[in-house]
Amino acid sequence: MESPRMRLPLALVVLVSMAVVAVWAWLGQPVPAPVSPLAAGEKLPCVSYAPFRPGQSPFSEDVAFSPAQIDDDLARLSKITRCVRTYSSIQAGLSAVPELARKHGLTVLQGIWIAADPVRNRREIEGGIKAAQENPDVVKAVIVGNEVLLRGEQSANDIAGFLKEVKAKIPAGVDVTYADVWEFWERNRGLADSVDFVTVHILPFWEDMPVAAEDSVAHLGEIREHVGEIFPGKDILIGETGWPSEGRMREGALPSPSNQANVIQELLALSKAKNYRLNVIEAFDQPWKRVLEGTVGGHWGFLDAYTREFKFTWGEPVSDHPYWKLQALIGVTFAASVFAVAGYSGRRAGGRPLGMREWSAVAGIAFFAGLMIGRLLATVPAESLGVGGWIRGGALVGLALLVPLSCAAAIGRRARLVTLTLALNSEATPGAPFFDRCLALLLAASLVLAAQIGFGLVFDPRYKDFQFAGLTPIVAAFAFYAAVAGPGRFSEGRHAEKMAAVLFLGAGTYVALNETLANWQALWTGSLFVVLAFTLWRLATAGRRR
Structure with missing residues (x-):
């Protein structure tokens, strides 16, 4: 007893x-999702793609990507997007991207990584020019530099010189642009004269005053309209936007699977309604980015780094x-x-x-x-x-x-x-x-x-x-x-x-x-x-x- x-x-x-x-x-209850912004069979306009898998890093001297690895990634991405954006032209194996993209019916925004090293910059520029010359049907634009002004590694005049050189050597019909956070375009407005279209990054999570997930889409719309007013008549690509699924909060901005799913779907809906050009960051999680940005940095992908599968289903509730x-x-x-x-x-x-x-x-x-x-x-x-x-x-x-x-x-x-x-x-x-x-x-x-x-x-x-x-x-x-x-x-x-x-x-x-x-x-x-x-x-x- x-x-x-x-x-x-x-x-x-x-x-x-x-x-x-x-x-x-209570914590496990699925969070309601907005109605899918994509019609049946419709694909994303473009996504950022880097081939690094768990254990691979750009900081490793011997990192290399086999054509089979890139082919598998692009085969998966071809089911959900029409275009991929790359960031480098010379990292081992990346030269295969345009040819493999053609195989899977994808177009490419070819990246050229510009930093402080003039020798590497020269190799990047030559690699990007070669990719455009050999694949003008696939490479629709060359992005000469990514957030270089943000990192303080080159001046706006230097970047304009790189743009002029690349523009002179790539086939007609292939555009050139430069990509940076919107504030740095605002501070360097003259750089717009050197590009065919302006590529701005609008990442509400990383703003100096972080924006909560529920307010991020409205914030993006406001910034996009602001940039349009700064560069009237200039075509604008939102080159990076998205939301992380894991990591620490920044003020009221919370990374979570449900917030990521909701923000991405609402961003796509806004871009369709406003006819914005849009590239989502990013395709696959990049674990190596945790070295630079903490846990958050490795979880911006909407496909899992390990399973290579979608983290969420369009229009369906998501449990955190x-x-x-x-x-x-x-x-x-x-x-x-x-x-x-x-x-x-x-x-x-x-x-x-x-x-x-x-x-x-x-x-x-x-x-x-x-x-x-x-x-x-x-x-x-x-x-x-x-x-x-x-x-x-x-x-x-x-x-x-x-x-x-x-x-x-x-x-x-x-x-x-x-x-x-x-x-x-x-x-x-x-x-x-x-x-x-x-x-x-x-x-x-x-x-x-x-x-x-x-x-x-x-x-x-x-x-x-x-x-x-x-x-x-x-x-x-x-x-x-x-x-x-x-x-x-x-x-x-x-x-x-x-x-x-x-x-x-x-x-x-x-x-x-x-x-x-x-x-x-x-x-x-x-x-x-x-x-x-x-x-x-x-x-x-x-x-x-x-």
Whole structure:
């Protein structure tokens, strides 16, 4: 027969499990999509194409693309678009694009990559001219330079010289243009005299004042009309526009699968209604771009880098968490484990059974850990780049699993508050229990990881992800444990906790305010640092018993 002492934790297990499932069910609901902008059989006007697959990068000296790889990509793209835009003429294998595009009935906007290196620039120009000369039926325009002014690598006069040279050497009927963010066209209006049409990039997500997804299409329309007023009578191509499906928020601009699907479809509808020339960025996700732009940079494609398949279906709802049932199951299992560890530790320790206050703290730990562990496991692969990124991701997962279980065990055994001294100075803490030392080590490791994430968001935030999925189980666990644990035995070494508390309080406040109140990811992450600060202050100032 069920004992009265077991009814409370069992009821809390059920309550927490129901809450975790309910939240995931809400998050996993498909987001309605606009009516498909494409009629049956209609294709996109043009898409940006780069052949890099996972593991390939332009930063690698030996990167090369086989004709078979490009042929497979263009075969897929020919089903959804009439045109591809490239960015380089000399990267190994790219010379095959025009011929293979012809095979699949595609036209090409041939890119010439212009940077600071004059030798490479010369090779690019010669390669682009050759592509146009040999494929005038396929190459409809040559784009001489991409965001060169934005990067500050050439002057407008230099670019005009390159345009004049290319125009003189390519067949009649093949246009030349230059591509850059719209603000740089506005600042260099004379450059329009050197092009057959103006190619502007309008990326609401990357604006200096980021534009939310729901406002991005209206913003694009306003900018396109503004550019039209600057260059009256000049044909204009929107050379890059789109939305990312993954990564950190910028103010109110949230990357997500549903936002990407909605924005792209609404952009296409606007371009058809206004008769805008449009190129969507981009065909396939480019994981290598994470080196330059963080997680967001690798997720602008509307086709997955690994499966090479569409991320969404035109006109159909899109779930931002399509595997929410599995994530909910993982969360419920982990939450139940937190309760089980607390109960087992309490029985092993003996003494008075845990009361409402202690079980409520365990429930808090279980809820936040169960809620976030599924999201953490999903985001770590996307947000981990290179050895350092995977080490951090692995540390987040490890601590997000160990800390909630350990804090639940500490509550179960009625362990007292630990300090960093237990982990860092064993000579000053003779006789401390082994469990307390282990918990203190987890605290120290968590502070190091939180500091690395927090101060990155303070001093170099533009491309840094908000690691709230991993931090939440850790911070919540220590906070609930600190709220119910009794004063610690050792009084030495409390200054480190106070100093860390002040630093995390400052970091949390700055992160939230710097990203504006529209950024819920920043508010969440900043709040975690503030909670961590108060937890550390509690550890440092709780009454001491010798």
